[in-house]
Amino acid sequence: MPVVEIAGKPIHVNEEGFLTEYGEWDTDIAKVLAKQIEVDLTDEHWKIINFLREDFKVQGETATSRRVQTVGGVPVKEQFALFPKKPAKKMAYIAGLPKPKGCV
Amino acid sequence: MKKLLVLGGGTAGTMVVNKLRKKLRKDEWQITIVDKDNHHIYQPGLLLMPFGVYTSEELVKERDHFFPSGIEYISGDIDIVDAKANRVVLVDGRIFAYDQLVIATGTTPRPDQTPGLNDELIWHKSAFDFYTLNGSIALKDALEDWPGGRMVVHITEMPIKCPVAPLEFAFLADAYFTEKKMRDKVEITYVTPLEGAFTKPACSRALGKMLVDRKIALEPDFMIERVDPESKTIISMDEREIPFDLLVTVPLNMGADFIGRSGLGDDLNYVPVDKQNFLSKKYGNIFALGDASDIPASKAGSVAHFAIDLFAENFVEYIQGREMKHNFDGHANCFIESGNGKGLLIDFNYTTEPLPGMFPIPVLGPMPLLKESRINHLGKLAFRWIYWNLLLKGRWIPIPALMSMKGKKQPVLTEGVKVNASR
Numbered sequence: 001m002p003v004v005e006i007a008g009k010p011i012h013v014n015e016e017g018f019l020t021e022y023g024e025w026d027t028d029i030a031k032v033l034a035k036q037i038e039v040d041l042t043d044e045h046w047k048i049i050n051f052l053r054e055d056f057k058v059q060g061e062t063a064t065s066r067r068v069q070t071v072g073g074v075p076v077k078e079q080f081a082l083f084p085k086k087p088a089k090k091m092a093y094i095a096g097l098p099k100p101k102g103c104v
Numbered sequence: 105m106k107k108l109l110v111l112g113g114g115t116a117g118t119m120v121v122n123k124l125r126k127k128l129r130k131d132e133w134q135i136t137i138v139d140k141d142n143h144h145i146y147q148p149g150l151l152l153m154p155f156g157v158y159t160s161e162e163l164v165k166e167r168d169h170f171f172p173s174g175i176e177y178i179s180g181d182i183d184i185v186d187a188k189a190n191r192v193v194l195v196d197g198r199i200f201a202y203d204q205l206v207i208a209t210g211t212t213p214r215p216d217q218t219p220g221l222n223d224e225l226i227w228h229k230s231a232f233d234f235y236t237l238n239g240s241i242a243l244k245d246a247l248e249d250w251p252g253g254r255m256v257v258h259i260t261e262m263p264i265k266c267p268v269a270p271l272e273f274a275f276l277a278d279a280y281f282t283e284k285k286m287r288d289k290v291e292i293t294y295v296t297p298l299e300g301a302f303t304k305p306a307c308s309r310a311l312g313k314m315l316v317d318r319k320i321a322l323e324p325d326f327m328i329e330r331v332d333p334e335s336k337t338i339i340s341m342d343e344r345e346i347p348f349d350l351l352v353t354v355p356l357n358m359g360a361d362f363i364g365r366s367g368l369g370d371d372l373n374y375v376p377v378d379k380q381n382f383l384s385k386k387y388g389n390i391f392a393l394g395d396a397s398d399i400p401a402s403k404a405g406s407v408a409h410f411a412i413d414l415f416a417e418n419f420v421e422y423i424q425g426r427e428m429k430h431n432f433d434g435h436a437n438c439f440i441e442s443g444n445g446k447g448l449l450i451d452f453n454y455t456t457e458p459l460p461g462m463f464p465i466p467v468l469g470p471m472p473l474l475k476e477s478r479i480n481h482l483g484k485l486a487f488r489w490i491y492w493n494l495l496l497k498g499r500w501i502p503i504p505a506l507m508s509m510k511g512k513k514q515p516v517l518t519e520g521v522k523v524n525a526s527r
Contacts, residue, residue, distance in 0.1 A: 079341075
């Protein structure tokens with residue numbers, strides 16, 4: 001797996017650029033990742049990212065868009081507004097988690 | 105006397121009782137299987153039925169015809185699994201206690217989950233599913249008289265049963281209209297929530313090219329919000345609108361409602377299990393097999409078949425208090441109909457995507473992988489006989505349960521792949 005430098009730290013990523021080590025992520029890295037895919041992070045974005053991080057810790061896998069709606073409380077439509085075109089993939093990318101199952 | 109209770113007498117449930125009745129002593133284990141009706145449908149046939157290949161008589165047989173002697177078959181609707189009390193309650197009030205429970209109630213299309221889809225203006229009139237017998241028959245009738253126009257082939261959300269089936273439908277529709285000399289009157293669009301034609305990269309490329317060759321338009325990343333039955337339009341979460349004259353949709357797939365009611369399911373009523381041995385993550389005497397589980401593999405009969413070959417060995421070890429040693433690798437083996445009497449074959453697992461090569465014997469094949477050929481189409485047709493006569497009854501089939509790399513061409517790793525989440 002490649003190692004890249006993000007926000008001044010060496011970070012393990014997969015061939016698509018998704019972080020592979022849960023513990024290497026922090027909010028500075030999230031900001032850099034968001035910028036790379038042209039997402040301006042607001043409180044609404046952070047609410048989802050924080051939910052994804054917490055949910056992953058318990059479930060051991062990335063929440064799907066459906067789960068972000070039913071458990072995280074953010075409707076899919078709003079996810080599309082916040083992370084245009086590919087919300088599931090973009091949310092996971094910024095949160096430093098693997099792509100969710102649905103889009104493997 | 106110990107009790108094994110199997111819920112669902114479809115592909116997975118039927119194979120389980122056939123395998124385990126041979127392995128478990130009749131004076132030690134009583135086996136009971138529950139299903140709400142006695143109609144076993146050969147589901148791969150539903151894809152071909154709209155194009156006039158099969159009649160419903162060829163696709164439906166009685167379930168109990170495939171159960172072995174020495175098991176009990178109960179006809180009834182399941183209300184709830186009371187997992188803490190180790191018992192299952194039916195809607196009519198009957199109660200069945202168990203020592204070990206196997207949930208094999210599959211997955212079902214749910215058109216009611218997309219607003220506007222099952223509106224009586226359009227449902228089974230200009231909007232169809234083909235994963236149910238009624239849907240497939242209604243679509244056959246509609247296609248026969250259809251003068252042409254905009255056909256939209258659509259997937260609501262993954263996972264779905266047999267993830268290649270909607271692509272096959274699009275290929276077969278292209279061939280069907282060409283044969284009827286009306287292909288120029290039909291515009292076919294393939295609408296998917298995925299970012300390409302299929303889930304896995306090499307396969308997505310190969311199948312994507314096949315769409316282009318057939319002049320089938322691809323609309324990726326389309327997450328449906330609703331259907332407008334008046335204007336016959338599907339509308340996405342990001343406000344894209346696609347009009348149709350004939351919609352062939354794969355509705356949201358969900359596991360059985362009793363799984364949700366019993367607190368055993370995830371958001372879509374699939375039972376979370378260990379993906380290597382199918383044991384419930386919550387209860388030590390519940391397994392989920394076939395489409396009913398949440399394993400990250402294709403929901404397909406071949407996966408159920410390979411999984412159950414291993415499960416039968418594991419189950420015997422498990423009830424004897426030994427470690428389960430037959431880990432499942434997610435092996436799937438699927439024929440893909442491509443029209444004009446040809447087909448492709450793909451063979452993959454949790455970690456290896458479908459690769460080109462020959463199957464099952466390296467170089468000799470006779471079936472080429474990830475490539476169109478006549479023999480793959482014949483393989484698909486022959487499979488119906490294998491299914492009814494060998495597979496369901498748990499008889500030996502010359503394909504190993506675990507995937508083999510023999511005959512497959514390894515991909516060359518490309519360097520410098522960049523982050524493409526924004527594309």
